[in-house]
Amino acid sequence: MIIERSMNDDFLSNTYLVGEAGGSGFFVDAGGPVAPLLKAAKEQDVDVTHVLLTHHHWDHVSELAQILEAFPDAEVLIHPQERPLVADEFSGHITGTMEPGDEIAVGGLTVKTLHTPGHTLGMLSLLVDGNVFTGDTLFKNSVGGVRAPGHTTFADIKHSIMDVLLALPGETVIRPGHTDPTTVADELETNSFVRIWRGVDPEGDETCTALDEQATLVHLGDDYDGGHKAWVRWPDGSDDIVPGSKVVRG
Known part of the structure; x- marks a missing residue:
């Protein structure tokens, strides 16, 4: 093949x-x-x-x-x-x-x-x-x-x-x-x-702002383009995978 x-x-x-x-x-x-x-x-x-x-x-x-x-x-x-x-x-x-x-x-x-x-x-x-x-x-x-x-x-x-x-x-x-x-x-x-x-x-528990909203940064990992992907958790307990560039730590 x-x-x-x-x-x-x-x-x-x-x-x-x-x-x-x-x-x-x-x-x-x-x-x-x-x-x-x-x-x-x-x-x-x-x-x-x-x-x-x-x-x-x-x-x-x-x-x-x-x-x-x-x-x-x-x-x-x-x-x-x-x-x-x-x-x-x-x-x-x-x-x-x-x-x-x-x-x-x-x-x-x-x-x-x-x-x-x-x-x-x-x-x-x-x-x-x-x-x-x-x-x-x-x-x-x-x-x-x-x-x-x-x-x-x-x-x-x-x-x-x-x-x-x-x-x-x-x-x-x-x-x-x-x-x-x-x-x-x-x-x-x-x-x-x-x-x-x-x-x-383990999961992380760092406070962050994601897509201009308060969230918890569960994980900041690599992305294919040399940047990052972020797993975030919203205040209602739901999760998202978002671009790392859209996350501000702290």
């Missing part, structure tokens, strides 16, 4: 080409730059039959048209709850939907869809041959936020990470929607959010 990755320098978002040399293949997301992936598909004689979108955000769909110029018959699929949220300039390219638990055959590969809401309501992770493409749910030593457009809840993203993604075999390679790959085993051991959820490390 071939896996090629291209990362957008502006957003650090990943687009992947997955397939078999001399056979069929698919794209995971379309945030670009797709040119090197189209070149790789041509060089390795991969016929792209599908574009599978993890979610609707612009940095994951912005170069969809370029893929379809090269492979006009490719099916473009997304979760049905994400489909109406795709920006108008890209929505006409969506050809269908994929439901959680679907198995999509692409040549000799089978892609299983896993529902991993939190960052968005219809976020799908894609499992194929020991690799899981996690969109904006789980990153290397970080987690997705739950304040982006179309988000759901802290409880959702925690469940998606702990009970769906990190329940996969330890050797499963995690290929996130931003920056570097990791494995299930590594994230269980080293991800600072996961360690607290596992009960290995």
Whole structure:
């Protein structure tokens, strides 16, 4: 199996080409730059039959048209709850939907869809041959936020990470929607959010201001872009994952 990755320098978002040399293949997301992936598909004689979108955000769909110029018959699929949220300039390219638990055959590969809401309501992770493409749910030593457009809840993203993604075999390679790959085993051991959820490390209780509101800083962890993600608790006891830049300590 071939896996090629291209990362957008502006957003650090990943687009992947997955397939078999001399056979069929698919794209995971379309945030670009797709040119090197189209070149790789041509060089390795991969016929792209599908574009599978993890979610609707612009940095994951912005170069969809370029893929379809090269492979006009490719099916473009997304979760049905994400489909109406795709920006108008890209929505006409969506050809269908994929439901959680679907198995999509692409040549000799089978892609299983896993529902991993939190960052968005219809976020799908894609499992194929020991690799899981996690969109904006789980990153290397970080987690997705739950304040982006179309988000759901802290409880959702925690469940998606702990009970769906990190329940996969330890050797499963995690290929996130931003920056570097990791494995299930590594994230269980080293991800600072996961360690607290596992009960290995304690929660914090520092007073802070988050999004201009009083809160408790439960944890300030790394983010994929070199910044931070913050787990905060509001006075009513509810939790959130917010950008670290939106938190003032003390």
